[in-house]
Amino acid sequence: MPESLAVRQAAPQRPLYATVVAVRPLAPRMVRITLAGDGLGDFLYAGPDQLVRLFLPVGEELHLPTGSDWWGELQAMPAGLRPVVRNYTVRRIDRARRRIDVDFVLHGDSGPASAWAGAAVPGDRIGVLSDGARYRADGADWQLLIGDETAVPAIASALEGARTPVHTFLEVGDEGDVPDLAGEVNWLHRSGARGSRTVAALRGLSFPAGTPYVWVAGESTLATTVRRYLVNERGIDKDRIYFCGYWRETPAAVRAAATTDREPVAA
Template sequence: MPMTRPPYPLFQVAVERVELITPHMKRITVDGRCLPDFRFGLPAQWLKVFVPLSDGQHTAGRAYTVRCFDPVSQKLDIDFVLHGDNGPISTWAGRARPGDPFEISAVHPRSGFAIQPSTERYLLLGDETALPAIGGILESLPGHARAEVFVEVADAAEEQTFQSAAAVNLTWLHRKESGTQVSGSLEEAARAVGWPDENTVIWVAAESSVVKSIREHALAVWGVDRKALHAAGYWKCGESDHRDEEGFA
């Protein structure tokens, strides 16, 4: 769908480098010097991406998490989940080549996940759409922290490797055998986790109904403090432009 120009500035960028991280995850690198308000050291910031259509118009913006922003080179990495031809931005990303132009917004001023030095334990749960944020969070954790991570992906080929100074226990959940977009394995993993202590921060991002279920379990069963729970539905089955009104994005 062609977009109506948003009431905030957009920045013209061009693809500088492409890398296929997994069969269905593509990294696109651009010059990020245009971004005025990026906060270095704050993982999981997001911005909106607008790509050109064949008629010269641009798509409506879709939110994407910044995977990495190098403070020295100012190169910005954005990871795109490739859904085949299901969606104009995914289609564009699958075919993108160096030199291809597109537009991005500034990062959202309320986006990002602050790492608190006093926090010792993190529980991170998500699907492949959450991997850019999860990767950024893990790479930002201090050496004294521990992170329990559960990620649902299609199969073993979609697994990634992350670097972290923290002690990380990463469990991959494969839904290939279920034949569905959402298998329920992420919810099962959450329910099998021991009750988080008061010094645990929980971060969840995945399909909206899955996140809602895990959020409710954390509040009702674990009794976690809402301030220690960060949860967002990054997408919703059957909707092309889902916006989570309860959590963060």
């Protein structure tokens, strides 16, 4: 497991089988998939950026690790059976009905998770593993929530529960591609290097008095660029910033040269 994703949680978990029960387009490039399963009644949920690892079938059948050393078991599986693992956010949990909602960015068929979500229908099976949350705004007087399309589910949940003033910046390809969010959002049209529009917009923001909490996630360059700016130029304490590269953009030249051979492991 990548160290950056190691998180606090109550007990070791193992992947659970879940079934797609609803597929609802939220916007042209985002779909909400509702998953149901007996084990989801006990699914650990610790906050708005609750991480769920999704185990996607590689063939007709889904084979899941059975113990808490899911990573070790996964590596020992034959390649033809080993599910592909990708990280997502739980947008909503309904323990009584044993269901969770996951919102997927549809970025085409180059990624197994996006391809799976784009074609998902009720009855499809998938594996899910709760893996903790990182958002911790306790003690903050105000918050800065920043991301791209992939951070929309977590930011939407954080906005719903926020008890302090929040400034939200979302750098996206097209605002119409993702669902609208409650509250005031600064929608920034991506251009140039990832994160550059966000930094330009942040330069115009007068920070409120008091202790901030910053949560920034999305494409890796966006997350690191924004954090660097906030620490180096705005003097925000590193301890007050959570940042995470949710995915890494593949340079066009690498994409063009890519073969179809993929290592089916966690992103």
